[in-house]
Amino acid sequence: MDIESGRVIICGAGPGGSALALVLASRGVPVTLLERHDDFTREFRGEWLNLSGRRALEQMGLGAALASVPTLAPSGATVFVNGRELFTMHAGDPDDEQDHLLVSQPALLAEIVREAAAYPNFTFVPQTTVRGVIRDRDRVVGVSATHRGERITYSGDLVVAADGRSSVLRRASGLQISADHGGGYDMIWFKAPPPADVDPRVGYQFLQRNGTAFTHPHPDGVHQYGWAFAKGRSAELRRDGGIAWLDAMCSHVPGNFADHLRAIGNGIDAAFFKIVSHHLADWYVPGLLIIGDAAHPMSAVGGQGINMALRDAVVVANLLGPLLLKGEPNLAIIDAAARAVATERVPEIARIQALQERGSKVLNLETKSAQFMMERVLPLLGKRAAPLLARGVGTTREFTVGVTDVKLAF
Structure with a gap:
């Protein structure tokens, strides 16, 4: 069965895919969002929302959505080294804006999709497993999928792969990963x-x-x-x-x-x-753009996955949104703009992943310097060691607010 799905097909209703779908649909771009599951519950969800991700949500008009779902700002963290309690790092005033906020990701995604459903040019299709890409010569023009047991194809001007770290579409693209920061x-x-x-x-x-x-x-x-x-x-x-x-x-x-x-x-x-941390150097082949964990699976250190995916969505909307609004889009211009997404995003992704790799080595006392700092220096300093630990792990301003300036302009 073939469905002409419109301008953009987004595969994967995680943070990057659902947020991008909402922004494009709210500006008038026809969007079809495909999701493998029938709800947003997963066995693993990154739910640390830093200021970098919250700013992206607010710019996309999702501040009210965030406020409507369960969130929590931890009051601090108690640190043990080799079984010995050292100190507790306390968060700031609970009335102040918190650098790090825990959010129920399933609830947030459901709210984003609910808001997107208010636009007539948005279509959400759950229980749809993407199997591969459809090509016309050297261009991706759609995807093949299974929807509730029925084979089906979706076609459009642009396919966005937001289908996670085990991305079927990334494998189909033939694109190769760059530096691997996965650790041991x-x-x-x-x-x-x-x-x-x-x-x-x-x-x-x-x-x-x-x-x-x-x-x-x-x-x-x-x-x-x-x-x-x-x-x-x-x-x-x-x-x-x-x-x-x-x-x-x-x-x-x-x-x-x-x-x-x-x-x-x-x-x-x-x-x-399975901890995987790497990124593609290029995120685009003609007709297919890869974002979020599909383009750059993040490690668990610092809870960066949701934040980076939301910032991807902002950049994609800025670069491609205006072009996709046109009645007959120029595919060559779309191709050039889509290639520019990686140019803008890879510097931040590479830096954050390098910080995560460093943080993992510190947290696991993997190097002689980390062992000396954690086992000898921190016990002597007590609470005064909190800033030193934060710097060593990488929970600095870059982890909190991002590396590059990302602002929604579409």
Whole structure:
């Protein structure tokens, strides 16, 4: 079955895809947004919204949408090194604008799509799995997909791949990755209540050699837990019905957390998360533009994924929006503008990924200098070590507000 879907087909209703769809549709560009799932719940969602991502949302007119969904600003973070509690870094005045905000990403995405649905030129098609691209000679002119078991094709002037770190469309493009910042760790990721004897408003960082663990409060009332472990251990940790990871993780957290996790272990729904961090040097082939995690999967350090995807959407709207409004768009001009997206975005992505890689080495005490700082210097400094730790991990102004100036002009 063939559907002529209009000007733009966006594949993937994550932060970048859904936000871009809303901006284009609100300006009059015909947009079809395809999503593999029937809702926005995922086993892993990056939900740290920094000022860089919030500014992008506000510029796109989504400030009210953000205010309408569950959010939370953690009151601080308590840092442990090798099982020893060192200090608590407190957040600023809760009445002030917070640098970092936790947001329920499923709720935010649902709200963005709901707002986009108010425009007659927007079409949302859930339960649609994209299988590949359709080409006319050397140009991508659409995608093949399966919608609720039925094979279907969508065609348009531009396809935007926002289909995540395992992007089918990235593989179909033939584009090659640039520098790899993935590091030597993967993660286990789950939500569960915190122990009864800790402050539920505070996050906890458990730093030690060969893998760090953390937990922080989440807007849905529980805590988000994560544990980084060396690549290559996934099969070992999945044995015994998938519970071997629990004892391994418990050796990386203080006794009260370990006892708590063992007590609730059978009720934990844990996901294994492969840490990947790299980016494409070029994001475009004729007819197909790649953005978000599809173009640059981010590591978990600093929660940058959602923020970078939203900033991608702003740049795409600026460069391509005006061209897509024209009755008969000039495809050569669209091609040139689409190629310019990577030119504008790669410098920031490359810098943030390099900072994430550095931060991972510090948090996992991976180098001699990190071991000296974390094991010898920080215990001596106590609370005075908080700024030093922040600089070492990379949670500087660049992590908070971004590297480049990104403002919506469309």
